[in-house]
Amino acid sequence: MxxxxxxxxxxxxxxxxxxxxxxxxxxxxxxxxxxxxxxxxxxxxxxxxxxxxxEQSVFVSEEVVQPLPEASARPVASAASLSELVAAIDSDQELTEQLHCLAGAVYFESRGEPLAGQLAVAEVVINRAEDSRWPASYCGVVYQRSQFSFVRGGRMPSINTSSPAWLRAKAVARIAHDGLWETEADGAVYFHAKYVRPGWSRAKTRLAQIDTHIFYR
Structure with missing residues (x-):
């Protein structure tokens, strides 16, 4: 029984x-x-x-603590400067496909620019991806035909992934994507080098010039 x-x-x-x-x-x-x-x-x-x-009552003698969400690995944007924030980013972390496209644009378009100029280039890619006039992804924006001169045959050139320039570009891409630092080119969707003057620039609103690049919306 x-x-x-x-x-x-x-x-x-x-x-x-x-x-x-x-x-x-x-x-x-x-x-x-x-x-x-x-x-x-x-x-x-x-x-x-x-x-x-x-049923017997069970009394808990210890404090019950709810588990907290895992802490973010991203640094808080409280750095004293953009260069300090870039240094705090874990550049060894593997990038997603979309962040790789964003970092690639920063690398090829502005690796010789100051960090503020690199961040502004990343801002343009991000703003375009959020604007219905352009493709809705970073890679779509970067590989859109006749938009970025470094893209040839629908492909991105090889990157020296061990170079300091690439590590900085990766960090800048993360900072821009996460909105960790304000940029002078906030809202920009166009830019060009200061030594050229494309016809479309006359019909756009100029936002900032950072070193050799001028940014517009």
Missing amino acids: SRKTYSLSAVAIVAMAGLSFSSADSAEALAQDGVVEMAASGEASTEEVVEIVP
């Missing part, structure tokens, strides 16, 4: 106790008779004996 144990509330226990037999003697006699009858007949009872065990 199997045994089941149930945990009931104190109210349920009292209620069930009220259904007991009129006397302890009669209850014991009936129980014994039932056992004798079962033993004599050799038949197993179809009913299970249920033992009612009150």
Whole structure:
């Protein structure tokens, strides 16, 4: 015969106790008779004996602490300068495909520029990806035909991935993507070198010039 144990509330226990037999003697006699009858007949009872065990209260003596979300590995934008923030970024972390495209644009378009100029170039790619006039991804923006001169045949040239310039470009891409530092070219979707003057620039709003690049929206 199997045994089941149930945990009931104190109210349920009292209620069930009220259904007991009129006397302890009669209850014991009936129980014994039932056992004798079962033993004599050799038949197993179809009913299970249920033992009612009150549920005990459990008190926790230690403070219950909810687990916190895993801390972000990204540094807080409280650095004293952009160069300090770039140095704090983990440049060894592997990039996603989209961040690789963004870092590639920074590398090929502005690796000789100051960090502020590199950040502004990244800002242009990000702003275009968020604008319905351009493809909705960093890679789509970078590889869009006739937009970036370093893209040839729909491909990005090889990158010297061990160079300091690439490590900086990776860091700048992360900073721009996460919005960790403000840029003078906020809202820019166009830029060109200062030694050229494309016709479209006359119809755009100039936002900033950072070293050799001029940025517009």
